[in-house]
Amino acid sequence: MTREFTVSDSVVVNASARELYDAISDPTRMGTWSPENLGAHVTNPRETTYVGMEFDGRNKRGRAQWVTRSTVTVADPGKAFEFRVFAIGVKSPRIKGANATWRYDFETVPEGTRVTETWTDDRRKWPDAVSLVFDKIVTSGKTFPQFQRRNIAKTLDNLRKHYA
Template identity: 35%
Template sequence: MGRALGGEVSVHVDAPVDRVWALVSDVTRIGEFSPETFEARWTRGSTGPAVGATFKGHVKRNGVGPTYWSGCRVTRCEPERVFEFAVGTEAVPINNWGYRLEPDGAGTRVTEYYRLEPTLPVRLYWLVLGPLRGRTNERGMRTTLERMKAVLEEEQ
């Protein structure tokens, strides 16, 4: 379908991997950083990052319009390396978001990424709206990471 079903943005943060991990894996803090997800909470007895843990995010698409809750499930949780979650239902995930962390000198290279599930409806959506949504996602990821970077570096 031409355009990749996803994207990523990376930044260098002058903070050690363990501190960056603590922040990116605490979904309850996403509202401080994301331009679209303004709050999140663990659900169904989940209290922190672990494969299978569930949470829901309160979203305002593009920062405007009506709000809605999205169900999420942690799909990868490798402390100080990868935190990834699927958005949608367990039976029908729509997309995946995550953070990869790599030591980078005295700091950390943080990559936020998303990957859409390659179902036919999602592929058709991406064919029509992919370029616009991809740019919006890239701007949002950059904003999120820059806000996280500011908080982590201020706490030094």
């Protein structure tokens, strides 16, 4: 089985690209849409999101809870927002290493804005067999691409409903 490193999906939302960018690029609000994220704490907040901004995200899956640390790598208002998860831990993000990149692209269309959410597995140094076993343990039998495909669909649907 060939390992899949990127999963993406899109939805059209009845809101402007800038309005959606402002909402999604605020990591403290991600828990509003995401089925796993509970929100975040921005380390050095400013009025708007900026490249290099770091934040700690709180997450849960079933009874498991963990914290991640991420850094914003793209902050292009109304066009794109991206961050990389580079540390993880149970109560604080102590274990450092490439984890994942999350990206949101915004395209104005006649019905509003097409929002595309993309997850990229940054665990490139992990052997395929190790990642497959790990993924199936922490996702109850799925690979991370399969699991994230479902999470992305739920996040985008929740976003669409929020602005309906």
